[in-house]
Amino acid sequence: MKICFIMYPWSAIDPEADSTLRLIHECVKRGHTVALSTVNNLTIRDSVASAFCDVFTKKNKCSDNIVAFYKAADFKKAQLPLGGFDAIIMRANPPLDALALNFLDSVRSGTFIMNDLDGLRIANNKIYTASFQDTASEFIPATHVSKSRDYLERIFQDSQSDKMILKPLDGFGGRGVIVIEKSAQQSFRSLLDFYIGGDEHGKGSNYVILQDYVEGAEEGDVRILMLNGEPIGAMKRIPDSGDVRSNVHAGGRVVKHKLTAQEKRLCKYIGPKLVRDGLYFTGIDVIGGKLIEVNVLSPGGIMRINKLNRVKLQVDVIDFVESVVHAKELVLSRKNEFRKAIEDANAV
Known part of the structure; x- marks a missing residue:
């Protein structure tokens, strides 16, 4: 298979712990052609979506040791058409560059993209959990999202709990997540000013999340x-x-x-x-x-x-990617067979 990872820079990887590196290593070990790119390296050439890629060379044997594999990696640079890949695995760090996804829209019908572009568009921020609320609070803590300082203050004041969670809508890695307590309510407005920001007309302001505190979070x-x-x-x-x-x-x-x-x-x-x-x-x-x-x-x-x-969870993930690509190839092969049968029937 031909697989492209759209991710963060190779130099930013911590080889001891990085999940994307485990997936890449599994692909290379299986003999797949693997290319790496970033969202900043997506481009269009002659109306064809492509990417400036680093492609793994196959000069060296793939080491079973992932850290050694990382250190010995050798690449060839190339600008490649995205439609030529069997699979594109999205592994860019948040926040999402939504515009970058538009470069991939033209190839999604013929290339398996994980995760799906529409899925990324609707689920890349913390509002997505609200879409699971249709059958109640058993699985989802009450969540409030707004830019209105007055509204969020009312929510906090009316809460039956002594504390709530405040966090930015587009945060990641735990950044900006704080517990606010009723005993410190006099500081809440100041926190909202900091998190929401913007001018007096709301320009440049940010959405924030106020969420029920779930008991046991401190553990x-x-x-x-x-x-x-x-x-x-x-x-x-x-x-x-x-x-x-x-x-x-x-x-x-x-x-x-x-x-x-x-x-x-x-x-x-x-x-x-x-x-x-x-x-x-x-x-x-x-x-x-x-x-x-x-x-x-x-x-x-x-x-x-x-x-x-x-x-080795990376084995399960790449097994899944291979199964989806194989299924797509099977459908295309059968379609071509059927088309040929119809053409043969019409032959003179």
Whole structure:
């Protein structure tokens, strides 16, 4: 297969922990032609969507050691048509550059893109969890999103809880997530001014999220990796002392985790919608059996879950990509056979 990863720069990878590197290594190890690009390197040439790519050369044997593989990687630079790839795996870091997705719209019918472009458009921010609210609060904490300082102040004042979570709509990696308590209500307006920003007319302002505090958040959250609507691995992330954020990049640590009955029910509940939206590989963050966030751009955790459970989740992910590409090829092959049969029937 010919696979393109649209991701962050190769030089930004931490080879000890990076999930994308595990996926790339698995593809190269299987003998696939692998190219890397970034959203800034997408372009159009003669009305054809293409990308400036670094293509793995096949001069050297692929090392089983991923760190050694990273250090020995050798590339050839080329501008390549995106429509020539069997699969494009989206692994760019948030926030999403929505305009970049337009470069890929022209190739989506013939190339498998994971995750689907429309899915990325609707799910790249924290509002997406609200789309699961149709059957109530069992799985989703009450969430409020607004730019209105007055409205958010009323929500906070009317809350039955002593504390709530405040965070930016487009944040990632735990950045900007804070707990606000009723005892510090006099500071709330100042926090809203900082988070929402903008001028007196609202220009340049940002949406923020005010969310019910889920009991147990101080003990950490659970990252669950979902593949084709099913959980394939999980870990618990425990925050650093005095910090509500469980993200590893924010100082949290990880421990082995077995899904609870409630977490399994949550996965079963949201899995079909993720698949319908073309979100085949995601990372969901769960606290107390409730869905907090859905990570769709470059969900991480593969290396850490692998290490905790002695598995290789990248194998499952690339198996899935191969199966989808094979199915598309099968459909095309049968279509060509049928077309030939019709042409032969019309031959003189």
